[in-house]
Structures are given as structure tokens and as C-alpha cells.
Amino acid sequence: MSTSFRWITAVTSLAFVVAQLDVSIVNIALPEIAKTFKADMSVLQWVIDAYALAFAVLMLSAGNLSDLFGARQVFQWGMLIFGAASIGCGFAGNAGMLIAWRAVQGLGAATMIPSSLAILNQHFAHLPEIRARAVGLWTAAGSAAIAAGPIAGGVIISVSNWRYIFFVNAPLCILGMLLTLGLPKNELPELKRKIDFPGTIAWMIAITTLIGAIIEGPKLSITHPLIYGACILSAISFIVFIILEKKGTHPMLPLYLFHSGSFNVLLLLGALLNGFYYGTVFILSLYLQNVLHYSSLTAGFAFLPLTIGFVISNLASAAIINKFGIRKPILAGLIMFALGFAGLLIANEQTPYWQLFLPFLVIPMGMGLAVPAMTTGILSSVDKQLSGTASAALNTVRQAAGATGVAILGAAAAGDSTDILHAISLSVHVAIACTFLLMVLIYLKLKARY
Known part of the structure; x- marks a missing residue:
């Protein structure tokens, strides 16, 4: 393994660690944040989703910037923004200020990833085999971070x-x-394209109004003018976005x-995994x-199997992908993902932790098999x-699916213990x-060759 491989993989993986850590580390702090700001469930959802939403909304534009101005330079911008926002x-x-800064964090993450x-x-x-190994390590680092966050x-x-x-984070x-x-330095020539401002604005309006309607719907009711108005605006904006991207010279x-x-x-696979996870x-x-009335510390350590599951499967993924392609690891990962979720059916008000350990382990193991294969497939399908x-x-x-998952399941869990169990x-x-x-x-x- 060459020094350049180690260096490039380490630097890029650090960015994924920082971005993914803030996806999950905040979850464990929600009860404390609620006490500090006397926040209700919709505020807590916005604390999570402001980050994921900005991440999703600005990712496409940031990807364009990477191709236009060079990945290394844009990567540095992202690190600077994320640190300051943290x-x-x-x-x-x-x-309100916390939610606003979380959105700026999302901008930084969207730029880095x-x-x-x-x-x-x-x-x-x-070097497809080396790339599979690098993507596996990159994914393993991010997956371990998201699991270790709590x-x-x-x-x-x-x-x-x-x-x-x-x-x-600083x-x-x-x-x-x-x-x-x-x-x-990036040895590829910069692409002669312009930033797609109309498309960016249409996409931002579409996804923001959709997630906002999902989060605020239970509080205002779906018949409230703001809610169905947001849904209509979102649908129109999505249509406008598609038209702009289809007809634009620099989409x-x-x-x-x-x-x-x-x-x-x-892409559908990525949406499903993130949304439900x-x-x-x-x-x-x-x-x-x-x-279950665990303390913050106990609840954090209860998520330890997630870290173990991600690390084990991610580190094994490169060898598995190189031997079997991407289809078989994805299918195997999805079977494990479903079985892990089935194990959560035992959750109730007196469930002992040892019964939760196995599903907490199997769900991330399934994702850890599927995600590196998915990422490798996406990268190999386009010109570099x-x-x-x-x-x-x-x-x-x-990220859009993740924000939607938090919005929908958070709305279902808004209430007492019965509502939380129903949401699970x-x-x-x-x-x-x-x-x-x-x-x-x-x-x-x-x-089959995949």
C-alpha cells in the first residue's frame, strides 16, 4: 500500500468522519437541548433536519463546484465552513440560532463530501481494485463515525x-x-461549465418546502394553508427543476x-438505506x-453495536466486492438489513438491552456491505x-431521504412512550x-457482472 494511497484515503476519510459524526452525535443530546431551550418535538426535528436538509439541498451545487474548480480547493472550503459553523x-x-448554524454546518458537509x-x-x-479498497475505507470511516456519534x-x-x-469539531x-x-493537485482539466443558479434555487425550494411540510404538518394539521401550500410549491418546484435541467446548457x-x-x-438503494436508518x-x-429511561451516557454506549457492525462489514467490503462484484454484496446486505429491522419488533417498555444488541449489530452490518458496493457502482458508471x-x-x-425519514418517523413519535413504540x-x-x-x-x- 503506497504512501499516496494512505495519505489520500486518510484525508478524505477524515472529512467523512467529521460530516457523519454530526449526523448522529446530536441525537443523543436531544433531551438536553430540549431542556435548555424548552423545545418541543418539531424543534428537535429541525435541529437534526436543518443539517441534513442543507446537506441535501446544496450537495449538487457543491458537486458541480468540485468539477468546475478542482476537488482539492473545494474540499478545503468545506473544512473551513464546517469548523466555523460548529x-x-x-x-x-x-x-433558532442553533438551527441556523446547523444549516451552515450542512453547507460545509455538502461541500466536503x-x-x-x-x-x-x-x-x-x-485502478478499480484500489478504488474499491479506498471507497471501502472511506465508507468504513464515515459509517464508524455515524455509529460512534451517540x-x-x-x-x-x-x-x-x-x-x-x-x-x-473545530x-x-x-x-x-x-x-x-x-x-x-488535481491533474484533470477544469470543466468549462457555469454554475446552474436557476436549477439550484428550484431544487432548494422543492426539497426545503417538502421537508418543512412533513415536520410541521402534525403540529399545524395537513389541512392548514401553509402545509398544503408548501406541498404544492414543492411539487411545482420539482417540475421546474426537471425542466431547467433538461433544457439548460450547464445543468x-x-x-x-x-x-x-x-x-x-x-440511487433508490441509497435513499432507502439512509431514510430508514x-x-x-x-x-x-x-x-x-x-x-427505557437510560442516561445520555448509557444510551450512547447502547449504540456501540452499530459501530462494531459498520466497521466489520466495511473493512471486509473491498475484498468481497473485488471477488463477487457489487450485486451479491448489495443483496446480502439488504437481507441482513431487513433481518435486523425485524429484530426491533421486540422493543417495548421493558425490553432488556441484550435483546436489542443483535438487531443493533445486524442492521449496520447489512448497510456496511451494501453502501461501499453502491458507491463503487455509482463512481464506475460515469466519466471520472x-x-x-x-x-x-x-x-x-x-441526505434528502435521511431528512425525510427523521421528519416522518419523528412526527409519528411525537408524544408519549406509546407513540415512540408505534413509530418503531x-x-x-x-x-x-x-x-x-x-x-x-x-x-x-x-x-450479473456487477
Whole structure:
């Protein structure tokens, strides 16, 4: 393994660690944040979704910037923005300021992630086996971070308070900025395109109004003018976005990427995995603390099997992909994902932790098999000059689905213990049904050579 491989993989993986850590570390702090700001469920959903939403809304534009100005430079911008926004979150004086800074964090994450994948693809596209290994390590780092987030959050809160879960990002971002100085410069010519401002605005309106309607719907009721007005505006904006991308000379999302059935089904896979995982971890955090009455520290360590499951399967994924292609690991991962969700059916007000351990382990193991294979398939389906845009498309779909999952399941869990248990049951049944339908599509749409 060459020094350049180690350096490039380490630097890009650090960005994924920082971005993914903030997806999950905040979950464990929600009860403390609620106490500090006297926040209700919709405010807590916005604390989570402001980040995921900005991540999803701005990812495509950031992917374009990566292809236009060079992945290394855009990567550095992302690190700087994320670090500054994290400090802002830590000093937030009210819930509104916290939500605003979380959105800025999402901007930084949206800038880092597609550029980090673009760096990997640009340097290893000509070496498929090495690229699979690099993507596996990159995914393993991010997956371990998202799973370790609740543990880290529980430890930090037990010795200080929730604000320090944001302050810890600053030194990581400074380290990332320093490490980027050793990255090889982008050798690819910059693409002669312009930023798609009309498409960006249409996409931002479409996804923001949709998620906003889902989060605020239970509080205002679906018949409220603001809710159905937001749904109508979202639908119109989506249509406008498609028209702009189809007719524009410099679209931020070239629609010809969707001519490939395998590309489409892999995007759908990303949406399913993130939507159910993000939404379920959100309500499981509430379940552990509000139903089983675990402390923040105990609840954080209860998520330890998620870290173990992700790390084991991600580290094994490269060898599995190189031996079997991507279709078989994805199918195997989806079977494990469904079985893990089925194990959550035992959750009730007196469930002992040992019964939760296995589903907490199996769900991330399934994702850890499927996600690296999915990412490798997406990157191999496009020219490496468009790797930033392709990775942005994948992660946009994943983050939008994650925000939607939190919004829907959070709305279902808004209430007492009975509502939280109902939300878990809803998540399990729908996740299993969708997973098996997707397995059929994966088998049909992905060629055997994949």
C-alpha cells in the first residue's frame, strides 16, 4: 500500500468522519437541548433536519463546484465552513440560532463530501481494485463515525454539556485543513461549465418546502394553508427543476445520468438505506432515554453495536466486492438489513438491552456491505471528470431521504412512550417491505457482472 494511497484515503476519510459524526452525535443530546431551550418535538426535528436538509439541498451545487474548480480547493472550503459553523452551534443562545448554524454546518458537509469522493475517484479510477479498497475505507470511516456519534455524545455530555459535542469539531477541521496541503493537485482539466443558479434555487425550494411540510404538518394539521401550500410549491418546484435541467446548457444534474437503470436503482438503494436508518436511529435515541429511561451516557454506549457492525462489514467490503462484484454484496446486505429491522419488533417498555444488541449489530452490518458496493457502482458508471457530480447526486438523495425519514418517523413519535413504540413498529414494517421490493429491482436491474 503506497504512501499516496494512505495519505489520500486518510484525508478524505477524515472529512467523512467529521460530516457523519454530526449526523448522529446530536441525537443523543436531544433531551438536553430540549431542556435548555424548552423545545418541543418539531424543534428537535429541525435541529437534526436543518443539517441534513442543507446537506441535501446544496450537495449538487457543491458537486458541480468540485468539477468546475478542482476537488482539492473545494474540499478545503468545506473544512473551513464546517469548523466555523460548529463553533457557532456551540455558542448558540437559542434554538433558532442553533438551527441556523446547523444549516451552515450542512453547507460545509455538502461541500466536503462530493469533493472527497471526487479526489478518490480522480486518483484511483484507473485502478478499480484500489478504488474499491479506498471507497471501502472511506465508507468504513464515515459509517464508524455515524455509529460512534451517540457514544461520543454520551461521554461528552456526561463530563460537560451538549455544547461541547460541537466544539470538538473545530480541531478536527483544523487538522483536515493542514492535511490537505499534502494532497496531490488535481491533474484533470477544469470543466468549462457555469454554475446552474436557476436549477439550484428550484431544487432548494422543492426539497426545503417538502421537508418543512412533513415536520410541521402534525403540529399545524395537513389541512392548514401553509402545509398544503408548501406541498404544492414543492411539487411545482420539482417540475421546474426537471425542466431547467433538461433544457439548460450547464445543468448541475445532467439528466443523461439517469438513462442508466443501474444508476437509478443504486440511487433508490441509497435513499432507502439512509431514510430508514436516520429516521430509526432518531426515534431509538428517544426510545432509549424516554421509554427505557437510560442516561445520555448509557444510551450512547447502547449504540456501540452499530459501530462494531459498520466497521466489520466495511473493512471486509473491498475484498468481497473485488471477488463477487457489487450485486451479491448489495443483496446480502439488504437481507441482513431487513433481518435486523425485524429484530426491533421486540422493543417495548421493558425490553432488556441484550435483546436489542443483535438487531443493533445486524442492521449496520447489512448497510456496511451494501453502501461501499453502491458507491463503487455509482463512481464506475460515469466519466471520472463527472465524479464530483455523480457522488453529489448519490449523497443528495441519501441526505434528502435521511431528512425525510427523521421528519416522518419523528412526527409519528411525537408524544408519549406509546407513540415512540408505534413509530418503531411503523419503521420496521415499512422498512422490511421496501427492502424486499428493492432486492427484486437490484436483481433485475444490476447486470450479473456487477
